Each structure stands twice: as structure tokens, then as C-alpha cells.
Amino acid sequence: MTTHVFAGPTIGADTITRRLPGAVVHPPVRHGDLLALGLTPGDRVAIIDGVFFRTGAIRHKEILHLLQQGVPVWGASSMGALRAAELDSFGMRGVGRVYRLYSSGVVVGDDEVAVLHADAEDGYRQMSEALVSIRLALRRARVDGVFGPDEEHRLVVTAKRLPFGDRTWRRLVEQATTEGLDPGVGEATLGYVRRCRLNAKHADAELLLDQLGRDRCTPPPAAAGTMPMTSFLLRWRRSAATVEVDGVPVSDLAALTAVQLFGADYPALHRRIVLRELAGLPVDADPDELPSAALRRARDRGLIGPESEPLPPGFGHWLNPAERELSPAEAGLLALVRSFRWAPNVRVVEPLVEELAGTEAWDTAQRLVARAVRCNEKLAQLRATFNPHYIADTKLRAWVGRRWGVAEPAFALLDRGFGGQADLRARGAMFAPLDSLEPVAEFGVTAARG
Structure with missing residues (x-):
């Protein structure tokens, strides 16, 4: 049995192989990658990250094809969470908070998980923050008393208006301050996220890897219906x-x-x-x-x-x-x-x-x-x-x-x-x-x- 994991920049290859020994690590999934794997019975696929924008994103029918071949497909964190929420009724398995937010309809936009990152040569270094991670970090900061509900709402609204490549904490606070956020609240927010290092997508990726490590013998689910x-x-x-x-x-x-x-x-x-x-x-x-x-x-x-x-x-x-x-x-x-x-x-x-x-x-x-x-x-x-x-x-x-x-x-x-x-x-x-x-x-x- 081989587990294929598609990831970057949410989690690095070293972390994946350390938490899930024997896994075959691939770059972020793109259209056609799953069909080129040459899978055999017992193999598994885990999707964490995927590309879009300038490259074709993974199609739903590609995942459905694997499910109908008896290959379990898991998803979490980013593109994996999005596709799992869309296809869980057909047998794809989702893990983590980001998946639950999508599957419950709390968040719906594709850009919720989009980030700007470098190429493979630079280790897919992440250069912006995912909107869904910003949402969860701001909720945690509000619960911890860094600011109140009004400030949380203002920061989320500002983050949504920013292009996904501009969503950094520094850029978010600067823009929100320009629009009326108290500068002290902005500095407190930056200090909090630097101190706590909150990353919901990374946490979900680790949760998925741990789940795969525990469920090595779980049989694949039966795909719902037959895709022509x-x-x-x-x-x-x-x-x-x-x-x-x-x-x-x-x-x-x-x-x-x-x-x-x-x-x-x-x-x-x-x-x-x-x-x-x-x-x-x-x-x-x-x-x-x-x-x-x-x-x-x-x-x-x-x-x-x-x-x-x-x-x-x-x-x-x-x-x-x-x-x-x-x-x-x-x-x-x-x-x-x-x-x-x-x-x-x-x-x-x-x-x-x-x-x-x-x-x-x-x-x-x-x-x-x-x-x-x-x-x-x-x-x-x-x-x-x-x-x-x-x-x-x-x-x-x-x-x-x-x-x-x-x-x-x-x-x-x-x-x-x-x-x-x-x-x-x-x-x-x-x-x-x-x-x-x-x-x-x-x-x-x-x-x-x-």
C-alpha cells in the first residue's frame, strides 16, 4: 500500500515523511496528476495543497474516478478541504476545521484557502496568509481578549477585500488602520499572531497525516452512484x-x-x-x-x-x-x-x-x-x-x-x-x-x- 500526499506550501515534505513514514510526497496537485499515478488496489491519495489560477486545478471527476476505482481520497487544509467538502457525499474524506467550515457552509469562497507562494526551488515558501486562517486566528484573538467583536469584524471585512496575494498580517493591519481601526489594536493583533504562531491549515494537515497513520487498514468507502x-x-x-x-x-x-x-x-x-x-x-x-x-x-x-x-x-x-x-x-x-x-x-x-x-x-x-x-x-x-x-x-x-x-x-x-x-x-x-x-x-x- 502506498500513500500519495500532495502538499506545499501548507506543510513540508520532511514533516510529512516524519509523521507518515513511507508516504510518497508530490507537489501541489494539479489537473491530470491523479490520473498519472498508476494506482493499484490498496493505495491512498491525500490532497492538502493544489494549484489554480495559471494552471488547471484538479477536476472533481478526476477524484470521482479514483473513488470509483476503490482508491480512498482524503482532503484537508487547502484545496483538499475544498474538494472534500464538495465531494464528501461521493466518498471523499475530509479532515480538520477548514474542511468543516466548508462542508457546513460557514465559508464558501475558493479564495478562502488561496495563498501566494514561491516555486518548488524555494520550497513553496508561503508569502501570504489564507483568509480562512486569518478568520480562525482573529476569532482566537478575540476569545483571548485581544480585541472585541467589532474589531474582529472590521479586520475580517478588510481581509476579504484584499487580493489573496496581499493578505499578510502587516498589510491587513495597515489597511484596517487606514480605514479606522485603532492603531493600538493593530499592534496588539500583530504581537498576538507573532507570539501564538497560529496556522489553521498547517494544523489540519498534521491532523490528516496522523489520521492516515492510524487508519492504514480502513477499507475504501463505496462511491455513491456510478459516474458515466x-x-x-x-x-x-x-x-x-x-x-x-x-x-x-x-x-x-x-x-x-x-x-x-x-x-x-x-x-x-x-x-x-x-x-x-x-x-x-x-x-x-x-x-x-x-x-x-x-x-x-x-x-x-x-x-x-x-x-x-x-x-x-x-x-x-x-x-x-x-x-x-x-x-x-x-x-x-x-x-x-x-x-x-x-x-x-x-x-x-x-x-x-x-x-x-x-x-x-x-x-x-x-x-x-x-x-x-x-x-x-x-x-x-x-x-x-x-x-x-x-x-x-x-x-x-x-x-x-x-x-x-x-x-x-x-x-x-x-x-x-x-x-x-x-x-x-x-x-x-x-x-x-x-x-x-x-x-x-x-x-x-x-x-x-x-
Whole structure:
């Protein structure tokens, strides 16, 4: 059994391993981290801190997915307390005062636990105070007679108005004094918090670690209901790194993107698999039967009429002028493949990855991902503002157009399984700098399995 703990800046790695020997300590959790863990039965996850703002926060469905796999997920202190309060009815376990304040509705804002902190290189050094910790410290100070209810209320209201990165005790007292707080009360408040060193989030984190140490054999709770598998969760799973290549974590979705961009004959593979999925046929179906089977399914669903009739006008959106002159059958197949989309409960990435995994093309693609990541890291060191996703759309279109030998790649993108320009930017932009500096050789795809 392995316990994975996501923390920083609330509590340090040394404290975690001292209070919970054997725990695997991770940085603050972010979107995709849980799906990349490769958990096995008996493992546990504890979320203390998590990122947000400039990086995707951990999604609720990622936690629900773990719970449905029988993996207990605990939360406390910060992001963990927030998510536990939101998901405790589904089986996530919350610990501590911050969790109770959220679950009871006393506090509701995400910014209650937000703090400004340094990067990993500086040990996630905390540079502001969480609003919820300020609330609890002020209540303790009022109970201890440092000031009265009116002063407590004034300080809380002032703290709420401050941006989360400005919430330090010194800044809070200065602002409250400017707004009318007695300077003596302000100095007394600063002296009290320096003397008592109150940190509700840290205390909750220690409480969670102690609880995990005592409950090593507690079975996971049964998750309430069944969460349907959606295209979004499937895509998140495929976006999580599954292998390391030259020290670079590589996800299945990134490798698939490399195949889509640089696989010389990828459109043929994409067409075959999409038609197979549309027709609802098994993996070993005769490829020669797929076009007619897909067209029959389209007719059965009323998407197209009988074979002798022209295509519905809307199908022209997916065809260029020359393609509209093709036979209704061939034009219909082009439009069906190009309009196939990620949608809830539709498998698109899965069959493609299953087809490619373990082939020479897949190995080549994974190495390309690692090369692209290393290239972008070097460029970022040379220019701090570098980001491949800032490349202009016109340049991205021109890049893939040159690679694929087309003047306007709108339809070529669809033939290669991209959802359009936005999808190219999201998944493909990371490869553009590498291909510019070290041109990538195209490789074969459809013959990979013989």
C-alpha cells in the first residue's frame, strides 16, 4: 500500500515523511496528476495543497474516478478541504476545521484557502496568509481578549477585500488602520499572531497525516452512484503521462498528436478507424466492408437518404468545391469522417491509441514528444516569455500546410483527426519550434501492424 500526499506550501515534505513514514510526497496537485499515478488496489491519495489560477486545478471527476476505482481520497487544509467538502457525499474524506467550515457552509469562497507562494526551488515558501486562517486566528484573538467583536469584524471585512496575494498580517493591519481601526489594536493583533504562531491549515494537515497513520487498514468507502465515462475523462486520462522517454514524461495524447502531425499515411488509418466506430464493427472487421457499413448506419439513422439521392445540403460544410462533385457515397464518407467529434460517451482517442500502441510508429512518436519538450525548455531558457502556444494561428496553419502539401489545411486538419484550429493550437503547437529548428522526418503509420 502506498500513500500519495500532495502538499506545499501548507506543510513540508520532511514533516510529512516524519509523521507518515513511507508516504510518497508530490507537489501541489494539479489537473491530470491523479490520473498519472498508476494506482493499484490498496493505495491512498491525500490532497492538502493544489494549484489554480495559471494552471488547471484538479477536476472533481478526476477524484470521482479514483473513488470509483476503490482508491480512498482524503482532503484537508487547502484545496483538499475544498474538494472534500464538495465531494464528501461521493466518498471523499475530509479532515480538520477548514474542511468543516466548508462542508457546513460557514465559508464558501475558493479564495478562502488561496495563498501566494514561491516555486518548488524555494520550497513553496508561503508569502501570504489564507483568509480562512486569518478568520480562525482573529476569532482566537478575540476569545483571548485581544480585541472585541467589532474589531474582529472590521479586520475580517478588510481581509476579504484584499487580493489573496496581499493578505499578510502587516498589510491587513495597515489597511484596517487606514480605514479606522485603532492603531493600538493593530499592534496588539500583530504581537498576538507573532507570539501564538497560529496556522489553521498547517494544523489540519498534521491532523490528516496522523489520521492516515492510524487508519492504514480502513477499507475504501463505496462511491455513491456510478459516474458515466465521458469523452472528457477519457481525454484527461490519455493526457496523463504514462511513460518516460529520455527523462521526459510522455502522455498517450501527446504521442497520438505527433502521429497525426508527422505520420505520412495517418489519414488512411484515421478514416478506417472512424468508419469502424461509426459502423459499430469489431476490431477485426474487414476494412473493405467499412465504407458500405458506415453508409448503411448513416442511412438507418436518417443522416443521409437512399443511395441514389444527393447528400443533404448541410454535408457541404465538410467538403471543398471539388469534393462536392464526387459521388454521394464517397462525398458522404468524407463528410462523416470529418464531422466525427469528441462528444460524451463517444470513443475516439481510445481505439486510435489501441491501434498504435506498441508499434514502431508509436515509439517514434513518443521520442518526438520528448524532443519537442526538450526543445521548448531550451527556448524558454533563452527567452523567458517563450511559449509555443503563443504562435500566431496564421503561422501554425502555414506550418502544417507546408508539411502536408496543402495551401489551406482546414480540411486536412479534419482528415488527420484534429477538431480544427483551436485543437491544433492546444495539442500541436508544442511541435512547431522543433520542426522549425530540427525538421522532423515523416514516418509510416498504417503499415505498422502489417
